[in-house]
Amino acid sequence: MGRLVPAVTRALDILELFLEGDGALSAPDVTRRLQLPRTTVHELLTTLATRSYLVPVPEQPGHYRLGVRTYQLGSRYAEQLDLAAEGRQVAREVADTCDETVHVAVLEDTDVIYIAKVDSTHAVRMVSAAGRRLPAHCTSVGKMLLASLPEAELEARIAGREFTAMTVNSITDPDALRDALAAIRARGIAVEHQESNPDVSCVAAPVRDSAGHVVAALSISVPMSRWSDERENELAELAAKGAADLSVRLGHRGAW
Template identity: 85%
Template sequence: MGRHVPAVTRALDILELFLEGDGTLSAPDITRRLNLPRTTVHELVTTLAARNYLVTVPEQPGRYRLGVRTHQLGSRYAEQLDLAAEGRRVAREVAETCDETVHVAVLEDTDVIYIAKVDSTHAVRMVSAAGRKLPAHCTAVGKMLLASLPEAELRSRVDGRELVAMTPHSITDPAALQQALAAIRARGLATEHRESNPDVSCVAAPVRDSTGRVVAALSVSVPMIRWTEQRGAELAELAAEGAADLSLRLGHRGRPA
């Protein structure tokens, strides 16, 4: 690997400080936060401002915020994002950690479509495929995505619709579905036990884009012969971490409210 350039590293450290708090800082703030010499901070801030990476805050002399150049770079990055490709990368990392099947799915009306899948190496594993469509209310990813919809939009999608059963354990009662979705909202995670496949349990977490909107869900699926409450808790944590990683790649910052 090549040598890191200290001046570039310091300039990037300065820019990353603006991702925190209210997004405005003064040169003394930066000096204190990074423990750098005042002269160094002054030179770096002056250079970043000259290139429109920083701009002064109107009516607040001496304070800076991110400039238009950072927005242009972020917009170009967003244009090149591919949810499916990024989902496959993250799913592969999660699957390598837990050696179980990992899916990433999106919502289409009242169904989910799997856009990424990485298999377990175990002899007993899920039979599924990217591109497959399933009723959302029967899956952990689907319930996670339904729970993330605004109430009015959720009702417009599910009211009057028949909740078909995929197994005897599937939710078919609208009131039971509403109760399950409320619990998912409160927890921030979804589970599914033998509702889409009589031999499988799943846990799922939400994936957010740069605006904080839930655009996908990531799940870990486990055959019942390997499922325990302890294993479920471990996989729920992995699913949450994987979903947070994918959200970060999509431009999401921080935790949702």
């Protein structure tokens, strides 16, 4: 475990004071309750207010209350909780239908983080796990999420990157990746053939929120012993249906 940063710890201590009481605190209140120097408290309060984590209370001069930034963080946390919970439920339903392993993942920079996984009843050795991070370019969910980014944002994320391989089939050339993502955008489905696991192929579809933004992807993973072109098409339809069901649960009502 790394060293804790004192200034960050103190700032978080101040924010956590607002979990109790009437919702407004003054600099003397903070100084007294945290036993910090007055100068330090004023600097921290000024910083937090400048970043909109706190806001002055007009009717109580010298007092602060929580700002809009804390609401935004809390709302995003709630959205992620809903996505994970709903994702697990839909993944279970899809897995029950096809008896294959189903994942739901989100994008973070150029990696994916799996927030839900439901295993097949067949023994399948997978590199994925709920909470695990993998390179997006090596997975169907990751390629689906990269393909859903606006072009400028995609380029900002992949320009100048070195793409490591997980198998001999992993895409490591940036231009080849761009071509693959263009094909995914055209089809609306991402396919990965033994790119993260030499014994497994996957299909993935996009999950949208109430505003229509792609916030996750749902995939179905199949051992090569059960893979075929016909099976790919069947599972692509099922992944698309599962992703659509999850999108509806997240409030999406628009066109695909």
